[in-house]
Amino acid sequence: MATARKLPSGSWRIRVYSHTENGKKVYESFTAPTKYEAEKMASDWKADRTKQKRSGLTVKQALEGYITAKEGVLSPSTIRGYKKMKDNNYSFIEDKSLKKLTTEDLQLFVSNLSEKLSPKSVANIYGLLSAVIAFYMPETTFKVTLPHKVKKKLYSPSNEDIQLLYKEASPKLKKCIALGAYGGLRRGEISALTYGDLNGNTLSIDKDMVQNADGEWIVKQFPKTDDSMREIVLPDKVVELLGTGDPSERIVEYTNPGNITQCFTKLRNRLGIDIHFHLLRHFYASIGAVLGIPDNALAEFGGWSKGSKVMKATYQNNIKSMNEEYAEKMKNYFDDVIGG
Secondary structure, three states, X not given: OOOOEEOXXXXXXXXXXXXXXXXXEEEXXXXXXOHHHHHHHHHHHHHHHHHHHHHHOEHHHHHHHHHHHHOOOOOHHHHHHHHXXXXXXXXXXXXXXXXXXOHHHHHHHHHHHHOOOOHHHHHHHHHXXXXXXXXXXXXXXXXXXOOOOOOOOOOOOOHXXXXXXXXXXXXXXXXXXXXXXXXXXXXXXXXXXXXXHEEOOEEEEOOEEEEOOOOOEEEEOOOOXXXXXXXXXXXXXXXXXXXXXXXXXXXXXXXOHHHHHHHHHHHHHHHOOOOOOOHHHHHXXXXXXXXXXXXXXXXXXXXXXXXXXXXXXOHHHHHHHHHHHHHHHHXXXXXXXXXX
16 A cells, blocks of 8 residues: 655645546545554555445456556556456456356356357456456355366477578568577567677577557566576577667567567468467477477576476576586577578
């Protein structure tokens, strides 16, 4: 909760978020002779308001309240995704009282979603609702059966696919393909790169380009996950391809990740190669496995989770000294693949 501030009059005032109306946040203000009294008034009001919310909120109101409460701690792209789900997927249940929800209500809701959406989408939509219920009614639990997830067969492009895409790409798209296939980067990471991130063959990945809640592309000063913050060693020919520039200059000329996807899709359609850009990371991981790179080292290079906390604390530390050798091995392989 916010802290009370002293006014010129000598009194203390504190403002507490109440709700959002017509897209604007509305606050309640409390003034008292002392800081303690002002903050106590605000705390008591907030406690009473929470009780009222729990008893009178509809599902839609609870979704809105939860999303607003999380805006300061979740990524802009996550908040944007939550808002999109809120607007499009809860009409079947949004007017029901949160407090009066039953397992039957939720199971019917899930079954209705399952008729038109994939199991993964249903799980995501119900997952948000579950988080909202836990937020407002932590003592309440429901047993709901979600649709069975169909395990997709993962596909990794062949060397021939990658070489053809690389050969036929425009100069600026070629940079993106090289960074995805030979460096394991995501589109957002590629879009956010500047020449200041490149030191010799070493590329530092510490930011990401994402869409905020309003759909605008912004550079977030930390990558997708904690594991995504990393340094990788690029092949000599990729470093040569990227060139040099001012430290603040973007390495890739595309405005945002969406532009990369559009241009890549046009190229792959023209060549008759049925893959999407993210599969370049599958290629990177597959080649690493073929070369015998240990999973933990490969996970570090690609910014994937390295598994349990126990593995991070023991096994990862034991192999860390070997990562330089593995990175060099991958770098040399990709230099050979790219050719002259």
